[in-house]
Amino acid sequence: MDRSELGDLAVFLVVAQELNFTRAAARLSTSQSSVSQTIRRLEARLGVRLLARTTRRMATTEAGERLLETVRPAFGNIEAKLSELSEMRQKPAGSVRITASKHAAEGILWPTVSRLLLEYPDIKVEISSDSALTDIVTDRFDAGVRLGEQIDRDMIAVRIGPDLRMIVVGSPSYLARSPAITRPHDLTRHACINVRLPSSGALYVWEFHHQGRDLNVRVDGPLTFNNMRMVQQAAVEGFGLAFISEDVAQEQLRSGELVQVLDEWCPFFSGYHLYFPSRRQQSPAFTLLVEALRKNVDASFSGAKWRPA
Structure with a gap:
């Protein structure tokens, strides 16, 4: 040839x-x-x-x-x-392409990447924020970041964050004028802010678990978004209840702009993992990033509540 x-x-x-x-x-x-x-x-x-x-x-x-x-x-x-060959250099170099959800990209990947680049300026990182389940092999990504339960079994998965949970929140003004909420079925009498899933186009079904019992509730309300920050803001402004990740709501919960309900029905689930094909030989740049993300896991568990850096 x-x-x-x-x-x-x-x-x-x-x-x-x-x-x-x-x-x-x-x-x-x-x-x-x-x-x-x-x-x-x-x-x-x-x-x-x-x-x-x-x-x-x-x-x-x-x-x-x-x-x-x-x-x-x-x-x-x-x-x-x-x-x-970059291992022979005094400073590691190379490019890494990663796909991740917007939540994971902002809360886990970027804080780690920003610190890594200060120490290793010859490394290049591309982060593609996409809520759909991307085929990392076909689309030539080195790795992806998704929740543990969404990763195929033929991939190597490395935990890079603690367990997470979705919680139901509303503004004090909305809760004051609305019926009491003691169980998930009560949500059918409330204005709830829906989320359109990017992969299927369907509305997200709110998922609950309590005392060994799973319960899914299809909610209704005047608003639907495919952007979780808009969901959160609409809840803060009193347009209805939202089902959002607890870590992103911490500031509003502390300030009192949002109030959590149905706490005992909102369990923790497997958090974010970095995943990549088992057959692929990884570059030094990729190895450095994996190790940096692993170190963040230990740091994230040091507090009672998980908050992205």
């Missing part, structure tokens, strides 16, 4: 990941016509069609999928070996 063939395979890998010539050309810092020409040359050399193309969409053919299964791990190993 000569150098041009290796280069063509690298171009094919990017096109197969993006399934779009324009986006692939942008990633490769070249023109769309050059990418298209490379794919045609590779298909002619192999004698098979690798991509099925129409005016609206693109998809890999069966032959393209087989080639992708061979090329992806091979180039992944090359990238890993090149990253290992």
Whole structure:
């Protein structure tokens, strides 16, 4: 195999990941016509069609999928070996791409990354905030951050935060003018602020547990958001009850802007974990970030209440 063939395979890998010539050309810092020409040359050399193309969409053919299964791990190993060379430098370097929910990105990842970059300025970190469950292999992320219960079993999971819980809160003014709340079923008589899930598009069902009993309640109210900070603000302004993470409500709970109800029905659940493929060899930059996040776990458990840094 000569150098041009290796280069063509690298171009094919990017096109197969993006399934779009324009986006692939942008990633490769070249023109769309050059990418298209490379794919045609590779298909002619192999004698098979690798991509099925129409005016609206693109998809890999069966032959393209087989080639992708061979090329992806091979180039992944090359990238890993090149990253290992940074260990020979006096200061570790390299790039890390991570996908996380907005809550995890702001409360756990960013405080750790900001401190890490001060110590290791040659490290580059990309954080993509997305509430959907991203396929980190397909989208070429080094790792993702999600709640422990949402992680696939074929991934390595590293705990990077304590247990969390969702709580029901309302403003003093709203609670003063509304019926008493002693059990979750009472919520059906209240104005509740709904959350639209980004992955399914459905409304989030409020989940409770008490004395071995699970109870899910579908709530109703005048407002629906897909942004938790807006949910919280609407609750502070008295528009209804909200079901939000306890850690983000601490300031308003201490100041009295929000009041918690149904405390005994709101259990803790497995907190945030960093997850990544078990077969992938990690770079020194990634290893440093994992260790820094692990150290934060011990620090977060030192207090009675968890608050992001």
